[in-house]
Amino acid sequence: MIKKRNRSVSEEVKSSTPQQHNPYGHPSVVQLHRSYQFGAGEIPVRSDEFAVTAIHFGSAQNDSGRMETVMSLGDQSTGYNYSRSQGGARGQSLLSQTWKSGLHHLPARSFVSSLTSAYSIIDRRRGDESSLTAEVEEEEGEQASRGSEGGDGDREVLPLVAESGEVRQWSVYDNACRTTSVWVSGWNVTNLVQGVGVLAVPYACFQAGWMCLPIVILIAAIACYTGHMVGECLYDNPRLMITGYRELHRTRVRSTMSCIAAHAIPRGGQHFTGALVLLDMFGAAILYLLLLGRSSAEIFEPLLHAEWPLSYWIVVGGCLQVPVVLCPGIHIIAWFSMIAMISLHSCILIGIIYCAQEVGQNSLQGMYLPPPNIENLPVAISIIVFSYAAHAALPGIEGSMKQPDYFPKMLNVAFSLASALKLTFGLLCAIVIGSRIKDSVAECMGNRPVLSFVMNSFVMISVFFSSPLFFHILGEQVDSAVAPYVRRGFLSNRTFLSIYTCWFMSTRCAILALALLIAVLVPFFATIIGFLGAISGCLLLFILPCSFHLILFWYSLCCSAKICRFCIIIFGIAFGILGLIASSYQVSKP
Template sequence: MASPADEENGLSSSMRAPLLQTHGRLPGHEGEATFARTCFNVTNALSGIGVLSVPYALSEGGWISLALFFLVALVCFYTGLLLQRCMDADPHIRSYLDVGEFAFGYNGRIIVAIFMYIELYLVAVSFLILEGDNLDNLFPNLEFQLLSLTIKQKQFFLLVSALIILPTTWLRNLGGLAYISAGGVVASVILMCSLLWIGVTETGFQMKGRVLNLGGLPTALGLFFVCFTSHAMFPTIQASMREKTRFSKVLVISFALCIFNYGAMAVLGYLMYGENLKSQVTLNLPPGKISSKIAIYTTLINPLAKYALTITPISFSVEEWLAFHLKRSHGTLVRTLLLLSTVLVASSIPFFGYLMAFIGSFLSIMVSVLFPCVFYMKIYRVSFQRNGFEMVVIVGVMVTGVLISVVGTYSSIAQIISSL
């Protein structure tokens, strides 16, 4: 029977029925991560490769698009809070898939799984592309001969990156991953400081660039959404937290840190290189300089720190589906095969910027903006009659998200096709 508090919030007794215990459970180590470790995990989840593409996004949209950057951050923070409330609706919810099932039954779980896993998988692929591009920039013109096969430098660097990342994917405790996440957060700060140093000592800063570029806004918005859309990992991270009621404070701290870091990177990069910015700002840095090498080396740390956290929800579900989650050796095999598959895909997709724009415009908006709004309205029975102002805000967020998704997805796909 529903409690009075639940009835007031719009939760029916049927909605409070416990979820199946076998769905979405983390394989051990639940509730072990401290508040600080959770902050590191969420900040690391948010402050990923978007930090490299956000200057390019600003160059695509122009200076006025910086206002859209802050609007995107606010929208994603709000939907993060909605997602947390959805998790708070039932103590058995342990994953993003559980939220979908709690709201819409098994069909909701399947739909969420399709979008969420494709998004996380492509983000993991983009990490490897980034590693290959930047190592290629550091060590150009390398080529290896293995028997009758010729291994090109970028393929070689993808393999090296995968071998380095592999041990981090075997960690099953998100509290332990927090130490790796801390390295990713520190790397983002070092990258921003390195870019500032290069601007002061090498390239200088010039007030150049377009005020507004309407044609580039779809790409810019898609890349902005990539910066703040890690919602698929939020439930998994919250489930690993000791004090789950403090997760909203974690979101405040993590979003504030990432807004400052992303915003500073965007402005610095655009002031330094203007319209000549490449899809990754590190590819613009002057070769051979110590400051450039520091920036690129720290850039390489971010995917190493973030890959395991990104792939964890996928591996948990695969292990669960295969009923291997009680056997560590089988879990290790699943994660190893997932990593190998992303290496193969990364070697065949060279369009980093366009891929990121597609992820942001289509998959990230669906998973991080539209789904949390729909789930929240369903679970808490939000309506114009009961919650007029809140309903207006949520509908406004959803309409804006749909418009941006349609335009941005079309633009990114068109750019990928034209580059083939």
């Protein structure tokens, strides 16, 4: 047995066993394409058909920053699954061990690791076949050095390739490194749900009126339900349809939304879902630039006594983001994300403090929740949908959990807390601010200059340090798209004075310039969120999870479950079309 570094190239697996002797009907020559463009799909495998396999994505806890691929021959009679065992019994860990693990693996690093795993971002390593022996020796030396330093020495690493005679098999499904505790995973999901879209929730609640209460609760319940479907689609069998021995030996055969789409819709599903996820990421980057420009105007216009147009401030904010966007280190971006998370939660706290001071001064006089505005109701629903759209990263978070059995319960708690916070923050701001409400709640505190300054400062900090992660993922996807067309070693040459440095800077700046152009041309925060919620939000939240679950597990679902999924699909299509029409109408209004 040998082990070698994973390559993003096509590899053929040849078996000398004749096809007629294969009891499972698989051909003797299997082509495995490992390109990972938009999340390459894997071949579905059952644990009793192939050897035990598992791919460990290069997570934030792995200091080497690359993906380790492991494989060993398994007992076909028992169907032992390495992705469900991970080094021994899977019992509930002690509280002290949970806290120790949480302190060792920072939530921000786990959050970035989950996102990069969800969007199929890997460290591309290329080389010639003639250098395989040198790479094996180098890898073994690095493993030994890391083991002596106490980094990954206690983690069981199985060899990649198992050879027996002329039979050789490779890993056929992806699996992230399971090192994250349940509470850290819940924190990551909560932060994904409480994204920058939460600043527009008060505006959506004001436009929806009293209907915002059932709408927020209903969308949260459906989002949690479809999140369970995404988790089930990662495995070969649905969780709720099997019990006992089979439940303990389910095999994780998919790793991303694009992988699920590749299995459910072989023709075009993978590329469509990957493009949709990237559209959602790019839209979030535009929102960050727009918020950065608005917050800069709110802070610096009174100080500089300059009344510049909003487009000027957006351009200035975009230029200031160039240094952090060009940051190549994922560990530095992890700390940026931690700062952004703290700043965003500080914004929510300041908004609640502002409302409490207003209530204490005015005693709720003249404060009320207006009736629903039918004209803007579809946009309000799209904003709420966008604020819950975190399903693209759920496969990566599930793959990083030490105890994936707790994934459904973790989703229930995370979405319940998120919906409670959205209702508290949205309803309180909508009632207190009233007709003065704007699409971003940070611009509604002009009567209290100190709180307004602090609020916009935290918004600037949150936006400024959140953008590098999104531009990093977008840039890595561009690199993955051009990887098959460039020479080997081009994307792995990370020296400062190299052609790759020029490529890295030009592509990241081009993505930033494109996002900046759209933010200047369409400087409407709520309208952009409405577009994203109507297109990517409804698809990723309602339509795609239910469609994939129906296609993959059609014969395992009862009639009522199928009807429920069809109803969710119809609900998503209807509100997606209405939200798209309403958002387009708002843009066209003078």
